[in-house]
Amino acid sequence: MVLIKKGAEAELFLETWCEKKVILKRRTPKSYRIPDLDLKLRSYRTIHEAMLIHQAKLVGIPTPLIYLVDTINSTIIMEYIIGKQLRELANESSELTLKPIFLRIGRSIGKLHSSGIIHGDLTTSNLIIDPQKRIFFIDFGLGKKSLELEERSVDLFLLKRTLNSTHYLSADPFFSWVLPDISSTGPLQTRLPT
Amino acid sequence: MAKLKQGFDLTDLCFSLQEVSFSMLTETTERALAHIERDEVLLTGGVAANARLSNMLRTMTEDHNAKFFVVPREYCGDCGAQIAWTGILAYESGVMTDVNNSFVIPRWRIDDVEIPWRH
Numbered sequence: 001m002v003l004i005k006k007g008a009e010a011e012l013f014l015e016t017w018c019e020k021k022v023i024l025k026r027r028t029p030k031s032y033r034i035p036d037l038d039l040k041l042r043s044y045r046t047i048h049e050a051m052l053i054h055q056a057k058l059v060g061i062p063t064p065l066i067y068l069v070d071t072i073n074s075t076i077i078m079e080y081i082i083g084k085q086l087r088e089l090a091n092e093s094s095e096l097t098l099k100p101i102f103l104r105i106g107r108s109i110g111k112l113h114s115s116g117i118i119h120g121d122l123t124t125s126n127l128i129i130d131p132q133k134r135i136f137f138i139d140f141g142l143g144k145k146s147l148e149l150e151e152r153s154v155d156l157f158l159l160k161r162t163l164n165s166t167h168y169l170s171a172d173p174f175f176s177w178v179l180p181d182i183s184s185t186g187p188l189q190t191r192l193p194t
Numbered sequence: 195m196a197k198l199k200q201g202f203d204l205t206d207l208c209f210s211l212q213e214v215s216f217s218m219l220t221e222t223t224e225r226a227l228a229h230i231e232r233d234e235v236l237l238t239g240g241v242a243a244n245a246r247l248s249n250m251l252r253t254m255t256e257d258h259n260a261k262f263f264v265v266p267r268e269y270c271g272d273c274g275a276q277i278a279w280t281g282i283l284a285y286e287s288g289v290m291t292d293v294n295n296s297f298v299i300p301r302w303r304i305d306d307v308e309i310p311w312r313h
Contacts, residue, residue, distance in 0.1 A: 008221075008228035030224075032253040033217045041217075 017077055027074040042074035050076055052140040059115045061108050062136045083130035090124060099177055104135055106178030118144050118151045123162040220250045233260040243270040287311045
């Protein structure tokens with residue numbers, strides 16, 4: 001098991017499982033919480049994250065395949081996405097290559113939001129573009145179900161902030177490409193599709 | 195309140211409420227600590243008087259190899275003075291509310307608060 005990322009809440013390992021390269025995400029116990037509450041929170045969040053990843057797929061957004069959800073060890077085993085993080089891509093590509101990608105990212109976020117999914121941590125590290133040019137959304141660990149405008153804008157605001165802070169380019173052109181596209185899709189949907 | 199009416203013990207309910215809310219505060223602090231890569235936490239204000247919260251934060255900081263500090267108890271009870279002082283500043287700037295018209299705004303955004311004495 002190779003540790004690839006240690007966040008505040010969980011550890012990510014790269015592992016081989018059934019001859020496949022997989023990501024193992026484990027929520028580590030917190031010694032400051034009483035054990036009953038700690039176990040409840042970790043298993044709830046594990047299930048919740050797996051559900052959001054699945055629901056995103058239902059509206060056509062590529063997300064990692066879930067292979068195993070282990071609530072007792074609060075572990076998710078999921079597909080390892082081979083590709084490039086948007087963070088890397090945005091720095092090494094020209095505006096011309098980036099424009100169609102950003103238009104698609106904008107539409108994907110629109111799809112997630114209008115189906116009531118808030119990503120919760122929409123940074124350029126959590127978007128992966130694979131060799132087939134599919135845009136994968138990863139890490140729904142801070143995600144939630146909500147139709148509130150404020151929650152949606154927090155998603156967009158974070159993406160804008162990460163673009164501004166980690167890239168030479170300003171985020172403004174990215175947003176100006178996407179915004180006319182959004183306004184052409186009609187009135188904002190604030191109710192879940194039935 | 196519903197649980198209390200169902201016959202649950204009041205001290206148990208208070209303990210549960212405290213454990214859940216302090217776990218939330220500690221987790222938020224933990225996320226902030228990890229996110230901005232700092233190694234020190236200082237607990238101040240009225241909540242600093244609570245031993246359980248101090249203990250939780252101390253445990254959390256030890257897990258992250260960070261240092262933990264808490265202000266001495268005699269400096270923990272300053273909230274009343276803060277509120278009173280804000281009241282004086284507001285009054286002197288002409289901000290006044292009748293008792294009849296005053297109520298609690300639980301979700302008042304900090305960036306929506308008018309501070310006329312700062313202009």
